[in-house]
Amino acid sequence: MRKTTAVIAALAVAVLAIIIAFDAFRSKPLESSFFSMNTLVTAEVEGGEAENCLAEIKSTLENLDYNILSRTAKGSAVYKLNQSGEALLDKQTAEYFSALADISRQSGGAFDFTLGAVSDLWDFGGTPSMPDEAELARALSHSGFEKISIGDSKISLNDKKAVIDFGASGKGIALDSIKACLEANETKRAVVSVGGSVLLYGEGEFAVGIRNPRGGSGSSIATLGITEGCVSTSGSYEQYFEQNGKRYHHIIDPETGYPVDNGLISVTVISESGLLSDALSTACFVLGIEEGSRLAEHYGAKVIFITEDNLIYTEDAVRDIITVTDKNYKFGG
Amino acid sequence: MKIKLFKKGDLFVIAAVIAAALAFYFIGRGGSTKPVAEISVDGVTVQTVDLSSVTGRVEITPNDEYNILIVAENGTIRFEHSDCEDKLCVSSGTLSESGDIAVCLPAKTVISVTGSELDAVVY
Numbered sequence: 001m002r003k004t005t006a007v008i009a010a011l012a013v014a015v016l017a018i019i020i021a022f023d024a025f026r027s028k029p030l031e032s033s034f035f036s037m038n039t040l041v042t043a044e045v046e047g048g049e050a051e052n053c054l055a056e057i058k059s060t061l062e063n064l065d066y067n068i069l070s071r072t073a074k075g076s077a078v079y080k081l082n083q084s085g086e087a088l089l090d091k092q093t094a095e096y097f098s099a100l101a102d103i104s105r106q107s108g109g110a111f112d113f114t115l116g117a118v119s120d121l122w123d124f125g126g127t128p129s130m131p132d133e134a135e136l137a138r139a140l141s142h143s144g145f146e147k148i149s150i151g152d153s154k155i156s157l158n159d160k161k162a163v164i165d166f167g168a169s170g171k172g173i174a175l176d177s178i179k180a181c182l183e184a185n186e187t188k189r190a191v192v193s194v195g196g197s198v199l200l201y202g203e204g205e206f207a208v209g210i211r212n213p214r215g216g217s218g219s220s221i222a223t224l225g226i227t228e229g230c231v232s233t234s235g236s237y238e239q240y241f242e243q244n245g246k247r248y249h250h251i252i253d254p255e256t257g258y259p260v261d262n263g264l265i266s267v268t269v270i271s272e273s274g275l276l277s278d279a280l281s282t283a284c285f286v287l288g289i290e291e292g293s294r295l296a297e298h299y300g301a302k303v304i305f306i307t308e309d310n311l312i313y314t315e316d317a318v319r320d321i322i323t324v325t326d327k328n329y330k331f332g333g
Numbered sequence: 334m335k336i337k338l339f340k341k342g343d344l345f346v347i348a349a350v351i352a353a354a355l356a357f358y359f360i361g362r363g364g365s366t367k368p369v370a371e372i373s374v375d376g377v378t379v380q381t382v383d384l385s386s387v388t389g390r391v392e393i394t395p396n397d398e399y400n401i402l403i404v405a406e407n408g409t410i411r412f413e414h415s416d417c418e419d420k421l422c423v424s425s426g427t428l429s430e431s432g433d434i435a436v437c438l439p440a441k442t443v444i445s446v447t448g449s450e451l452d453a454v455v456y
Contacts, residue, residue: 034376035441044452127418196456209432209449211456219430220454231455238456239421268455 029189030054036061037069037170039195043178046202047188056181057192064177068093069170071116077155081164082116086156096173096275097150100166103279104145107295111283112254114143116163124250128241131257140257168234171197172278175230179274197232197278212326213237213265213306221326222304222312226270232277234285235266251285262288263307270318271301289313307332368431368446370410372403375441384408384429384446399440410444412437 029046032054041061045053070076080087089097103111117139121131131139147162148155157164166173171194182190182201189202200206205227209220213235224231236249236259253260267285271277276299284292289305293315296303304322305313311332312324324330370382372395379395382405391405401422402414409429412422417439425435432449436442 032376033373033443035438038438040436040438040443125419191452193453193455196454198453198455200452206452207450209451209454211454215426219433220451223451231453233455235456239419 029191032058034058037065037174037194039171041192041194043190043192045182045185045187045190045192048186050185050187053181053185053187053190056185057178060177060181061174061194064170064174069166069173071165078164078166081155081157085160086154088154089150091152094150094152094155096176097155099275100169100279101145101148101150103276103283103299106298107283107287109144109254110286110291110295111168111279112143112145113164113166113169114145114147114162115252115254116165117142117161118252118254118257119165119167120163122248122250122252124239124241128239128248128250130243130248136257140254143254168282169275169279171195172230172232172274172276175199175274175278197230197274199230199274200226200228202228209325210266210268210304210306211235219326221306221329222322222324224270224318225321225323229270229272230274230277231268231270232274232281233266233268234281236260236285237265251282253286260286263309264288264305265308266306267292268304268306269296269301270303271299276301368408368429368448370405370428370444370446373443373445382410384410396440396442399437399442401437401440401442403444410446411435412444415440415442 029044030050031044033040033042036058043054043057066073066076068077071078071082073079077087077089077093100113118136121136121139122128142159142161147159148157174194175192175197178192178199179201187202189204191206192199198208205225208224208226208231210222210233212219212221234251236251239250240247249259251260264285267281269277269281269284271280280296280299280301284296284303287295293303302315302318304318310329312329313332368384370384371378372380372393374396380393385408387405387408393403393405395401395403400416401412404411404413409427411427412425412435415422415437417437422435422437428435428444428446431446432451432454433446435444
């Protein structure tokens with residue numbers, strides 16, 4: 001072999017070794033999946049103290065559930081509130097609850113965390129069935145945002161028969177709490193899903209699929225290309241039962257006590273805040289396309305509505321970042 | 334005077350090394366798109382099933398503490414039975430594509446098909 005050929009070959013081999021070594025030592029995300037807050041949590045965390053971060057995420061969610069949001073854990077703020085009519089709150093929790101009360105007011109009661117007694121009658125997640133009409137009317141009379149008072153360190157019930165349930169916003173609060181863990185551990189990039197509500201954190205763009213409302217198994221009908229933020233979906237396909245040939249789903253209209261019946265099957269909200277994305281997805285589902293869009297705009301959030309006839313309604317800014325991947329769905333309006 | 338930097342032989346060596354580097358890089362990154370179903374119980378993977386190689390009916394009972402039957406059949410996988418109350422896992426239907434997921438919450442059992450190009454699916 002000529003001398004120059006040998007030198008070039010040696011250089012090329014060195015370059016190859018560097019590429020392989022670089023790929024092997026490149027920072028790779030650490031993954032974890034576990035059950036918490038009665039749902040599946042999956043987390044991919046890259047950079048910083050990733051291992052520590054995952055442990056903190058797990059303990060943060062356990063604390064959030066057992067100390068604040070759980071309706072059954074005896075030490076939780078919500079349990080105490082429902083049992084005795086009041087509960088003490090730390091500053092952060094008081095801020096979360098105040099923000100939710102604000103969404104309740106701004107949505108004209110379409111988002112309502114005092115619907116616990118009504119939800120219990122429907123029993124989605126257990127053995128759901130059509131409730132007795134009179135019982136439903138009685139439970140509904142003890143709901144509404146005026147039934148609670150929230151101060152800097154205390155929440156209390158103005159109606160002792162009201163039942164508080166943060167089921168429609170707990171995942172969002174969880175995402176905001178997780179974001180604090182990611183910041184504290186200098187995470188470079190992370191994707192965390194709490195029961196299908198997703199937090200996207202850090203560098204670069206993320207591809208997020210919107211689940212096919214008719215697919216059942218998780219295939220998506222469209223892909224969002226977004227940077228940091230939270231994305232939540234409320235869908236009538238998640239929990240439902242059929243009785244006398246009619247389907248009843250779990251998103252309850254606080255005005256009637258019955259499942260929302262307005263032609264929507266799925267509403268997705270994108271926001272910087274997990275609490276907003278989660279609570280607004282429910283509120284916008286209840287309100288429908290026009291009023292829901294106005295509410296989302298009020299909070300600086302973006303919303304995507306999917307109707308029973310497979311039409312997608314959203315603002316122009318979202319059309320720029322969404323790719324519809326299922327030919328059965330198309331833009332409406 | 335014209336100076337020739339590389340000879341034909343040199344170029345051949347460089348091209349071969351670059352091709353090898355690229356091959357290592359992409360194989361190492363898991364370029365395969367074969368749908369593989371992962372079954373996990375309480376966050377621990379208990380079984381993986383290469384769906385492309387499943388032809389007949391394969392029955393899986395992944396959970397010792399909960400009566401669950403998962404069936405892999407002709408490139409698909411599903412919860413066929415669970416003792417849970419709501420049966421949401423069974424109504425999730427058949428999974429076959431990368432990114433598909435079905436969960437039985439009471440049994441803390443998950444079937445997920447790996448290899449999705451998406452960072453997440455919101456539901």
